[in-house]
Amino acid sequence: MAFEGSISAEELASIQETIPQEVLLTATQEYVIFHVIETPYKNLTMKCQFPLQYPSSPLLFELETKTLPERVKRKLVDKCEQEAEQLADKGQPQVLALWTFLSTLLQSNQLLLCTEHISDIKSRLLTGPHDSLKLSERNGTVTVRVEEAGFVVDFTVKVPRGYPGEQLELRCREATYPPAVTHMFFKQAEEVARRASKGIPLNVSLRESDPAKPSEEVVQLSISQYKHDVKFLKVAGELARMSDDKQMRREKKVLDKREWEREQQQATQVAQTAARSAPTGIPKAHRDGGEPVPALYAVVEYIVNKFARLLPHEKCAHCKQPVIDAIKKGEKQADPAERAFCGHWFHSSCLEHVMTKPxxxxxxxxxxxxxxxxxxxxxxxxxxLERRWAAAQARQREVDDARDFLGL
Ligand SMILES: [Zn+2]
Ligand SMILES: [Zn+2]
Incomplete structure (x- = not known):
């Protein structure tokens, strides 16, 4: 039988001496089981048995892992088999050699958990002829460069040792996009990474990662207020037109007072809503989170697809011109791009026009x-807005009157 062999008392002694007690599950001359635990998210178990001719034949092992991706596991098995065969050729003990190989690899390779995300990034996201991907397994860095319509963004995502329980770190190395917009998207991507490390599902984070998007409740409030405002202005306008009538003037006063009270109520309501959704704006059910979520692909996808690929083609909703221009290093865009709640982009000056003019x-x-x-x-x-506009118009009228007065 293949498993009837055993290791020497000497090899067993050195195993017991070298592998820490807490991860050495079984150690007899016939059977050795040990864990390699780098982090809660990166670990494996190895079971070794021995053929009769051991150590002149390679040991037989079974490698189990619930945390490492299947393709990493297969690679590790291949490597261990090669290592065992080489040692068997020289008739040397093999258990400690495999333990050392596995623990060193898990410790020094920070991208082991990311192999699938990395190959998806390569095949799905970096499709342009000048896009590139650089990896450092030792430093755990993934460096992505994307070129789109003359724009460039080059950034590094660092996968920390405790990933996915520890948050991915993002660093923008170079960008020819306007700095304010670049900053905004990187902050949002960082937020997705932070939430994932806390166990908040990616779809929840991504839905909420719209930079200009107020929380659902605040929008509901604004819309109901808007409807009310239109009604108020209509009634107030009618009363004002009839303001010669004493009765009407009195009614308008009452209406104004009621409106003022309603505004106070609304202000309180908005403050309460804001306090409820603070500090994160995450629906309560998700605020505590569950198991950390691997977010490498989602974070890179956010920057590549929602930002780098999209923005160069985005037109201002008001003037229909491109909303950003490629800029030189350190330069500021004269008319910054702003995204409205609905997702449409505007030049700052165009949005100013839309928002402040009737x-x-x-x-x-x-x-x-x-x-x-x-x-x-x-x-x-x-x-x-009506009040501001009316005040501005009144000021203008006064200026005009003053001009007429002086006859200039
Ligand atoms: Zn514009
Ligand atoms: Zn819109």
């Missing part, structure tokens, strides 16, 4: 968009 509460001019334009930097409150 008609207020305008529908987004983007193709096929039936959403109202929202952006966190501009108020969407129709009443505030």
């Amino acid at each position: 008609p207020f509460g305008m529908q987004c001019p983007g193709d096929g968009c039936d959403s109202r334009v929202f952006h966190p930097k501009w108020t969407s409150d129709v009443k505030t």
Whole structure:
């Protein structure tokens, strides 16, 4: 029988001396079982038995792992078989050699857990003729370069030792995209990485990673407020037109007062909503998270597909011109790109125009968009906008009057 052999008392002694007690499960002359545990996410178990001619024949082993990808496991098995055969040719003991090989490899190769994500990144994301991928297994870095329509982004994702329980680190090495936009997308990708390490599912993080997107509840509030505002302005306008009438003036006063009270209520409600969704804006069910999620592919995909590939082709929804220009290192874009809540892009000046000039509460001019334009930097409150506009107009009238007065 093949398994009837055994190791020498001397080899057994050196195994017991070298492999730490807590990972040496069984150690007899007939049977040796040990764990190699690098992290909770990177470990394996090795079971060794011995043929009669051992150590002149290679030992027989079984390698088990629930954490390493199948293709990594197959590679490890091949390597161990080769190693055992080489030692058998020289008639040398093999168990410790395999233990050393496996523990060194798990310790020094930081990309073992990422093989599938890396091959997907290569085949699905880096499809351009000038795209490239550089890997360092020792440092655990994945360096991606993407060129799209004359734009370049070059960034490194570092896979830390405790991945996926420890968060991926992102570093932008070079980008010819506007710095503010680049910064925004990298921050969002980092947030996806952070949440994944806390066990929050990728689809939840990605849905929430829209930079200009307020939380669902705040949008609902804004929309209901918008509807109310339109009604208010209509009624107030009618009353104002009839303001010669004493009764009407009184009614308008009551209406204004009620409106003021409602505004106070609404402000409280918005503050409460914001407090409820703080600090992360993650639905409560996901806030605690489960097992860490491997996020390498998702993070790279976010930067490549949602940012690098898309933005050079994005047109301003207002003026229909490209929303970004390639810029030289250290330069700032004169008219920065801004993304509205609906996902459409605008030049900052174009969005300023859309948001602050009547008609207020305008529908987004983007193709096929039936959403109202929202952006966190501009108020969407129709009443505030009306007031500001009216004040600006009044100032202008006064200036005009003053000019007339002086006859200039
Ligand atoms: Zn524009
Ligand atoms: Zn839109």
